[in-house]
Amino acid sequence: MNAKLPNVDAQALFHYVLRLGDLSLILGQRLGEWVGHAPALEEDLGVANIALDLIGQARLLLSYAGEIEGCGRDEDKLAYLREQGGYFNAILAEQPNGDFGQTIVRQVLIDAFQLELYERMTGSLDERLASIAAKSVKEVRYHLRYSSGWLVRLGDGTEESHARVQSALNTLWPYTVELFAEDDLDQLMADSGIAPRLSAVHAAWSARLEGILADSTLLRPADRPHLWHGKRGQHSEHLGYILAEMQYLQRAYPEACW
Amino acid sequence: MYTQGLDGQVPDTAAHTDEATLEQRFLARVDAEEKIEPKDWMPVRYRNTLIRQISQHAHSEIVGMLPEGNWITRAPTLKRKAILIAKVQDEGGHGAYLYSAAETLGVSRDQLVEQLLSGKAKYSSIFNYPTPTWADVGAIGWLVDGAAIMNQIPLCRCSYGPYARAMVRVCREESFHQRQGYDLMLQLARGSEAQKRMAQEALNRWWWPALMMFGPSDANSTHTGDSQRWKIKRFSNDELRQKFVDFTVPQAKFLGLAVPDPELRWDEHRQQYEFGPIDWSEFDQVLKGNGPCNAERIAARRNAHAAGAWVREAASAYAAKRRQPSANIAA
Numbered sequence: 001m002n003a004k005l006p007n008v009d010a011q012a013l014f015h016y017v018l019r020l021g022d023l024s025l026i027l028g029q030r031l032g033e034w035v036g037h038a039p040a041l042e043e044d045l046g047v048a049n050i051a052l053d054l055i056g057q058a059r060l061l062l063s064y065a066g067e068i069e070g071c072g073r074d075e076d077k078l079a080y081l082r083e084q085g086g087y088f089n090a091i092l093a094e095q096p097n098g099d100f101g102q103t104i105v106r107q108v109l110i111d112a113f114q115l116e117l118y119e120r121m122t123g124s125l126d127e128r129l130a131s132i133a134a135k136s137v138k139e140v141r142y143h144l145r146y147s148s149g150w151l152v153r154l155g156d157g158t159e160e161s162h163a164r165v166q167s168a169l170n171t172l173w174p175y176t177v178e179l180f181a182e183d184d185l186d187q188l189m190a191d192s193g194i195a196p197r198l199s200a201v202h203a204a205w206s207a208r209l210e211g212i213l214a215d216s217t218l219l220r221p222a223d224r225p226h227l228w229h230g231k232r233g234q235h236s237e238h239l240g241y242i243l244a245e246m247q248y249l250q251r252a253y254p255e256a257c258w
Numbered sequence: 259m260y261t262q263g264l265d266g267q268v269p270d271t272a273a274h275t276d277e278a279t280l281e282q283r284f285l286a287r288v289d290a291e292e293k294i295e296p297k298d299w300m301p302v303r304y305r306n307t308l309i310r311q312i313s314q315h316a317h318s319e320i321v322g323m324l325p326e327g328n329w330i331t332r333a334p335t336l337k338r339k340a341i342l343i344a345k346v347q348d349e350g351g352h353g354a355y356l357y358s359a360a361e362t363l364g365v366s367r368d369q370l371v372e373q374l375l376s377g378k379a380k381y382s383s384i385f386n387y388p389t390p391t392w393a394d395v396g397a398i399g400w401l402v403d404g405a406a407i408m409n410q411i412p413l414c415r416c417s418y419g420p421y422a423r424a425m426v427r428v429c430r431e432e433s434f435h436q437r438q439g440y441d442l443m444l445q446l447a448r449g450s451e452a453q454k455r456m457a458q459e460a461l462n463r464w465w466w467p468a469l470m471m472f473g474p475s476d477a478n479s480t481h482t483g484d485s486q487r488w489k490i491k492r493f494s495n496d497e498l499r500q501k502f503v504d505f506t507v508p509q510a511k512f513l514g515l516a517v518p519d520p521e522l523r524w525d526e527h528r529q530q531y532e533f534g535p536i537d538w539s540e541f542d543q544v545l546k547g548n549g550p551c552n553a554e555r556i557a558a559r560r561n562a563h564a565a566g567a568w569v570r571e572a573a574s575a576y577a578a579k580r581r582q583p584s585a586n587i588a589a
Contacts, residue, residue: 036327039566157572
């Protein structure tokens with residue numbers, strides 16, 4: 001399956017790929033809630049487009065995770081039939097959409113993270129991840145152009161829009177700490193040449209955010225300690241509702257094919 | 259086929275000799291199957307009819323995002339979720355495209371949206387029906403998009419150039435949606451008993467409303483004369499409805515589903531299906547705003563518009579700030 005893959009524990013790689021896949025899955029699911037309800041028709045199209053890309057990334061990553069695990073679970077079994085603690089997305093992705101400004105802030109923070117991560121992952125020793133990253137980075141670059149374009153307009157728009165997005169930024173900023181908190185799994189992946197060092201991703205993300213926030217006339221909130229980690233299966237109260245909705249048909253009609 | 263309810267009278271304009279000559283030339287061009295383009299002279303009634311028809315079509319695409327969008331977060335596989343998001347996005351794209359076509363006739367999208375939100379403009383009443391189960395998503399694709407194609411293929415030859423060209427692209431996508439909807443139904447029809455039941459119930463819900471999409475029967479449709487004269491409309495409501503029934507009944511049979519019409523039978527002599535009478539009182543009620551979801555649909559559009567006001571204002575304010583420096587330089 002992975003001729004060039006260094007000797008890394010399959011369970012660890014499985015867990016790591018789920019982190020990536022679940023981040024796209026849950027964020028895509030959240031964006032799907034907007035379709036038909038956005039502030040303008042162009043935004044319905046834009047948000048749907050990003051949701052579509054994210055679901056596409058989730059499909060590639062969850063399929064790969066299923067192959068690594070080797071227990072016969074495909075993308076749908078993984079997407080729809082895990083318990084809450086088995087989802088490894090960062091808590092930021094599951095935060096509610098709020099108003100359009102809050103959605104945009106969440107999107108900028110994650111888009112910039114995925115961009116810096118995937119740019120570096122194109123050189124992964126795991127060929128499969130390298131190719132998924134190469135495909136995803138093109139999409140994510142567009143996502144960030146869209147989301148940061150809106151953040152600048154909202155931040156530097158009216159007093160009201162400025163206040164709204166600054167408030168959303170203050171609310172969501174603490175959840176970004178988790179993205180860069182390197183744990184044993186992140187370290188193992190970096191040591192094995194599978195994933196970039198999170199410290200490098202963080203530095204690049206931080207510099208990029210600095211520029212976007214300056215253009216948006218927004219103040220960067222101070223970092224605060226954040227101890228709960230979605231990437232280790234510890235989630236907010238929101239994920240349960242997301243899963244209840246997303247998994248409904250699969251749970252209500254077990255064994256049915258759709 | 260999002261154009262029903264359009265056949266109201268358009269006020270007559272004062273005609274004088276020059277106008278009469280211009281109109282004769284216009285009709286000669288229409289008769290010669292030439293396309294009328296935005297800057298060409300056209301009768302006021304032709305322009306108004308097109309504005310109403312195209313904008314109603316656009317509104318229908320926008321409101322039509324809601325019943326199917328209802329299932330995006332609950333689509334049962336990631337592939338189906340992706341297909342559904344793409345489909346709903348296409349509908350939004352059709353809306354944008356059609357608003358642009360309407361704008362070539364001298365109205366703004368803002369004006370048209372305002373007419374939708376105020377309740378002045380109509381949209382296809384099919385979207386006032388609910389989607390309680392996943393099978394409704396399939397039934398909409400199969401039947402509603404199927405009916406839309408029946409009506410829109412002739413519109414590709416409509417005399418007004420921008421509308422005709424928009425329809426070419428829209429039809430291509432609608433036919434893709436129709437196949438996806440049918441594929442969804444096929445999966446259910448070949449599935450468990452519960453899935454088959456779901457599919458049958460969805461067909462029961464959507465069959466008659468889909469037939470009503472073609473508008474009143476020809477005997478009661480008195481305003482189609484001008485549209486046919488102007489080559490906007492090429493077939494009558496009943497002709498299109500018959501085509502749809504003949505096309506769709508065999509598809510239902512292939513699915514193993516029963517069309518909910520006890521009077522449905524094949525007429526060997528006429529080589530077409532005979533079907534039972536349509537309950538036009540239901541159609542009238544839905545048209546009057548008393549359908550199961552009329553209030554919800556329009557409320558959803560109004561809420562989205564109102565909740566997004568600050569976003570649109572911010573975008574305008576930002577754009578104005580960006581324009582200002584260059585304006586100063588120019589001064």
